[in-house]
Amino acid sequence: MNKLFLFCFLVLPFYFSYGQSDLFTKKIQLTDSLNTYHPREKLFIHYDKPFYTLKDTLWLKGYIFTADLNKPNDSSRIAYVELINENREVVKRLSLQCFSGTFFGNIFLDDKNFKQGAYVLRAYTNYLRNFGDSLFFESPLKIVDLLAEEWKAVVKEINLQKDRISILTMLKNADQQPLANKRITVRLKSKSRNLLRLSTVTDNSGYIKIDTVFKNPANNDLSFEIEDRDNLKLKLPLKINGKEQADLQFFPEGGKFIAGKLQTTGFKAVDIYGKGINKNGVIKDSKGAEVAVFSAIHKGMGITSFTPRQNEVYTAYTADGMKFLLPPVENSGTVLQVVHSKNSDSIKIVIDASEDLKGSIFYLSATARGVSAARARLRFVNKPIEVNISKNVFPSGVNRITLYDAKLNPLNERVVFIKHDDDLKITVQPHKEIYKKKDSVHLFLHVQNSRSENVEGSLSVAVIDTGQVKINKHAENIISYMLLSSDLKGHIEEPYYYFNNPEPEALEALMLTQGWVDYTRNDFVQKFKYENTFAISGSVSDIFNKPSRNVNVALFAKVGSDGSIFMDTTTNERGRFVFNRFPLFENDTVSAVIRALNKRGKAFNVGIELDKIDYPPYNADFLPVSSRPIVLDTLVKKYITDQNRIEAEKRKDKEYLGEVVVTTKARIAGSKNLNEDGGSDQAITESALNNLAKESLLDVLYKKVDGFTKGVRPKTFINVYKIHGDEVYFVIDGIDVKWFYEGSSNHNDYIQFLDTYLKYFSGEDIKGIEVMRSGRYKNPYSSRLLHPLQSDWDICYIEITTKTGEGPFMKRTPGVYLYKPLVPVVGKQFYNPKYTPEEESTLPDFRSTIYWAPHVITDKNGVGHISFYTSQSNSGCLIIMQGTDFNGGMGVHYETLKIKED
Missing domain, CATH: 2.170.130.10 (TonB-dependent receptor, plug domain)
Structure with missing residues (x-):
């Protein structure tokens, strides 16, 4: 076997500087240059908890990094945060002011705009839009309505044949009583697309009977929804012939099956919601001969291997009777394999090819975060080529190996995950071992890098009542997102699992199945600029639509209920104007009047046109969250139960006044109605x-x-x-x-x-x-x-x-433009109660988020501190800390705080 060792792979990659070698060098250098001087941004959001109730507040901190070095990026000074519902609608959008690569904010989850269901928290900067919305930060969360009635469905019959469906279902309430004469809406959906929508009423026994045809018969991704006017109640996957629908895909290492070559292949099985489900079975050829067995390792993913034969077709048969076709076998091509042993200090790359490609020239590149780490020119003779590369060449994270042909067309790609022990080390020292209810807590924080050196850094800290909210420690955090999720395709379930339980096969299965984000940008055009400051800009034209120069333009803005801003400027030769010297906004309720006066001081014969942001739509095929009914989700069910228990405890307090619910005939989503209950005549x-x-x-x-x-x-x-x-x-x-x-x-x-x-x-x-x-x-x-x-x-x-929602906006009003801009705001401070001895025994306090601090700074000695009061709960607290230094280091730490029971 021909071997090309590291020293020549790195030191002498281009000792032949002619022909295609020069072109390959230029190609790599161009990509390196673009990723060095125009690196894409990565944006991560730490928010306080995964579940919220209506009228709760979501607290968040954002981190903006450069993708090449994972260092805080101060180029973008404005970030956008959105909450998107299951209908892909942006329910709330914030513009937040950034400082030194960080920002923080909060969203009040009012019951006018939000309802019970699954949501996606999405965040991006204007510059990040250059790389496509698939690279925006996205994270799932759920909002529950404690006052919503819980429904149960007893599915008696479901029959689906081509474009006809019949359903017989009985609806019951939480007390198992039939929901008789209840008006509901029924939907048949494929992912997020409606195939059928019917309004109906249950009969006297709570039954609904549907027998109808629908357009555009879909694939296996079908679900059956029942809802009323206020809240989504049930969403059930369709099971046909008693079998839950699933999808199973196989991914040959390097991209293709090549006849006669032993190949590793990853596979992944998902259910109707896109969640991994463990499947096992066998792979057979067209004659029914078994060639391989497969069994999932983690979250429906696994690895198997076999040697595909020429002109053969392979099918996977699962143990529960399902079958799936594997990708076709090609007679000619190359094979790229990576052997990554946990105990080895290097990775081994094996390049093989079919017989017809003997004597061919190939080019190999290894890139880390879009920048070249190693490259070489190779000639295939008659044996596989083996390349060994030290792991120290690569930084922690997802790295890419690419094989090109002589014309520099990519043939095979493979990603490999390298993890060095270079996380920040965060330790916490409480000032006493056990705390009581409504007790004062003071914590000292100490942060060091992997070399045990004290570092200055910025942390965000959430303290959660573990009796109300269960935190999944395998969920996304700053390390798993920056090093793993942001460089892979699709939603990763429990991404921190691969750091807490670094099973090589589970991690390799993830690499083989979910691919990677491509950093190659030879045709990169920077369409979207960095937003360094908030600005309102536009143009003034006359009645003939020609630019009006030297026209006075004035802006008067009302901020909140009592603040105001006045600014004026003059248009340039092209009729353009800009207002950009705004103060920091603490309130996002801003209404502005922009007025232009011609040379005679009149508003007639001039028109104003503003430059407005075209916000990106949400284009995902389906939400990266579990669409299972909220009430059937185990963790959410526990959250609802605990919240109801807390409410019962509150009612024991004689001074506590429970919430009085007032319902109205109709409510307008997004209304600014000043009545607290949204009431109207x-x-x-x-x-x-x-x-x-x-x-x-x-x-x-x-x-x-x-x-x-x-x-x-x-x-x-x-x-x-x-x-x-x-x-x-x-x-x-x-x-x-x-x-x-x-x-x-x-x-x-x-x-x-x-x-x-x-x-x-x-x-x-x-x-x-x-x-x-x-x-x-x-x-x-x-x-x-x-x-x-x-x-x-x-x-x-x-x-x-x-x-x-922009108010009385009229761009056609001569000389006047009424505008309701989305201004960048600075986050509000989390309210942290401070108790006197008298208040400790009188005021009820059952906060689920005990404390939130988005901007904890450690000094040059790596030391920081936080102080807060515990609540009335004796369930204990979980302290979640994550953050970064200023040199690409990141750290996460979970600490339990013990609360003494009465």
């Missing part, structure tokens, strides 16, 4: 506007709002809009439209201004309309919008919720 939902999509909002109001008309004030000639005699105030997305009016004091001029707004919008722009006439619903508006001495006796309010 009349609510017009989006579905009620479907038949009025092309009509103006003004016409919609006339047709849908009871008593809406245009009239005059008594004893005056002033025009007003009224509802049953009450004058109407209009609020769009929480913004008083009148606040933007800058015309004369003549009220009729304001009504003309208002007419323009109401005719500008159409029914298809509106998500909902709410009318507040009675005192209980209009009082919150009157206290905010009216002068303290002004009476609201004959006033009412209409809250209009648009689909964009």
